[in-house]
Amino acid sequence: MSNSILEGRDAAGESTADDTVTNTAADSPASTTVMSMQQALNRALDEVLADNPKAVIFGEDCGRLGGVFRITDGLQAKHGAQRVFDTPLAESGILGMSVGLAMAGFHPIPEVQFDGFAYPAINQIVCQIARMNYRSRGTMPMPITLRVPSFGGIRAPEHHGESLEALFAHVPGLKVVSPSNPHEAYHLLKYAATRPDPVIFMEPKSRYWQKGEVDTARHDAGGGSPTGAKVMREGRHLTLVAWGAMVSRCLQVAELAAEDGIDIEVLDLRWLKPIDAEALAASVRKTRRAVVVHEAPLTSGLGAEVAQLITQSCFDTLKAPVERVTGFDVPYPSGDLEDEYIPNIDRILFGIQRVLEYKRG
Amino acid sequence: MAEISFPLPDLGEGLIEATVLEWLVSPGEQVERNQPLVEVETTKSAVELPSPQAGKVVRTYGGPGDKINVGEPLIVFEVPDNTAGIVGTVPKEEAPKRRVRLSAVLDED
Incomplete structure (x- = not known):
């Protein structure tokens, strides 16, 4: 990275300090590192837990094992089993519990282990999470970030390669986002996990191990937005x-x-x-x-x-x-x-x- | 490279712990799936535990005579990044190949 690029970033940082910047280390010149999407997501979740005492992460094997794709690796050891924990093998329960936690003021970050395992939780997602804010006239927001390892490409069995974006996008009240590389994964997950609305976060599981440059200080060199295309x-x-x-x-x-x-x-x-x-x-x-x-x-x-x-x-x-x-x-x-x-x-x-x-x- | 931890599995019959008798592999060694890793003794019997996967041994927990509870770490493997997930494998990234060529007369109006 050349000095001129760094200077440009510093200069832009002063003038565009709005919600487009998920800023944790803006003053660090070494904010760009090469990491895999798995590492980028892991780091984003680690920082979300550190930043927001109400954030909790749970799902099948998310706790002690650290997730079947290692996305929550080490988070239970660091943040405790009260905030990062395993659930029974019951997606309706995982998402039903998310509703209750959100009502109680938490920011749940549940995981369904694979795309095709979201089907048993469709009732909780569509009938409760998506419309509780509407139903309660805005008094009961659902700040839930549902992580779904999604799409195909890993030679896995049935229910492990499905693309549910159209299903979720059709439901009023849900937001849906999917990152394409480690840099996007880091910033979009951190952004999604600060939203007051439910966000379905679709992780492209075939890209988990591909590495790329991640600038943790700034989403885009030009001060780009975490929303939109x-x-x-x-x-x-x-x-x-x-x-x-x-x-x-x-x-x-x-x-x-x-x-x-x-x-x-x-x-x-x-x-x-x-x-x-x-x-x-x-x-x-x-x-x-x-x-x-x-x-x-x-x-x-x-x-x-x-x-x-x-x-x-x-x-x-x-x-x-x-x-x-x-x-x-x-x-x-x-x-x-x-x-x-x-x-x-x-x-x-x-x-x-x-x-x-x-x-x- | 990524690390995968393998805890002492449930050995059945309500047993909650086992005693290490002898490690059959050591750190740095490349092991294959189903290769015997360690001999442990429970109150019922002495058994050899087979490796759940292939990989390079990074470290082992407990020496001969040490007790390990079910669910506690037993051994840590190092595996290539693209096999660190428990389900599925990611095909190796290859240079893109094509059979289709494009042809077009592009008027720039």
Whole structure:
């Protein structure tokens, strides 16, 4: 890191000290370190527990074991078994207890161990967590950050590779977010865990062990916002919209497309509820072409919502209908078949080609 | 690299502790899944505990004659980061491969 970048950050730090900065060590020049997403999430939770005495973490194997993905590793030893603890194998109980704790003034950070294990807790999430604030006329907020190791890609058995974002995004009262890299994971989790509203935090489990630079002092060098979407790569010809583990794959695709002279912009949607319609519009107004990529099945997936938002804002200038490259309308397959299910590089390139060669009329 | 701790498992029949008789592996050693790790004695019998996984031994707890309670740490392994989760494995990251090429006449209007 050069001195000029550091100076720029310090200067910007004075003028943009608003809620966009999750600031813990702004004066430390060594605030950028390389870590995995697992380490970034672990550190974020550690700091949340230290900052907020009302924060409590619990779930299956979250306590003594430190989580099956080591996300809560060491937190019980450091913060005590009153604040980081194991629950019975009963997701309805985990989320039901979260409701009671939130009513009592705590900030619960529960975990359901895998995406597919959230189904037994849908009643608590939809009928209580999502609407308690509404039902109580704002007197009973539900500051609950539900961590869900999500999406596929780890060769796991059934119920361990599902993409539930459309299900959660459809429920009024819930917010949904998914980080794409360690830096985003650290800052988005710290931000989510300070919200007064329930946030479903979807961790891309296939990215847990990939390392990346994390600047713990500042979310973005330019003082960016922890809300909304984020341009991960600028381009002129087409916008790839993705979230979670698909962002890094789209960045790979963008590099390959550049070999063919196609300049692709990659937009990390980050927040899946609410969706940043302005960022979609700004990007596609420039590129005039869009492909949305997700692991979830096609029908009623979030890609349809994204396509509509783009069509609404860019209908007059779009060069082609928005393409969707997604999983298939089948139950998530076993690990041996998941590479055929999850959008791969060639399927994304085919989607881009369909948009590029579209002819009107 | 990541570390995984393996506690003394429940040996059944309501036993709550075991006494280490002899360690069959030592720190620094690479062990395979199901390889005998340690011989322990309970009030019922002496048993060899098989390794729950492959990995490099970082440290062991307790010497011959020491009692260890069920659930307390027994041994710590070092494993590559992408196998540190208990469920599933992450395929090795490879350089992106493609079969599809793009072609387009881009009018810049």
